[in-house]
Amino acid sequence: MGNASDNSATSPAIAAAGVVLSFDDYSETWVRHLPLLQYLGIRATFFVTGDFVRDTVKAQARLRPLVDAGHSLGVHT
Numbered sequence: 001m002g003n004a005s006d007n008s009a010t011s012p013a014i015a016a017a018g019v020v021l022s023f024d025d026y027s028e029t030w031v032r033h034l035p036l037l038q039y040l041g042i043r044a045t046f047f048v049t050g051d052f053v054r055d056t057v058k059a060q061a062r063l064r065p066l067v068d069a070g071h072s073l074g075v076h077t
Contacts, residue, residue, distance in 0.1 A: 020045070022074075026052050026062065034069050045072040 021044040023030055030046060037044060046066050053059045053075060063073060 022047060025049060031065055034065060037071075038069060043070050043072070045074050047074040047076055050075055050077045
């Protein structure tokens with residue numbers, strides 16, 4: 001177990017697993033987060049609905065910047 005002075009994780013399981021950041025349901029604001037995520041070296045998973053990806057041309061144009069920046073995509077219904 002860590003303490004405040006050494007800034008280590010308080011749980012070995014959390015330290016080993018890390019933290020997962022996800023964004024749910026497409027929003028035009030997602031791309032505004034990309035510079036900060038890149039600056040901090042954070043990769044996230046962005047989830048969209050099945051209905052969103054049905055329009056593949058529109059979806060590709062909106063999601064390509066996320067993938068190009070190294071983030072993951074997920075689909076839910």
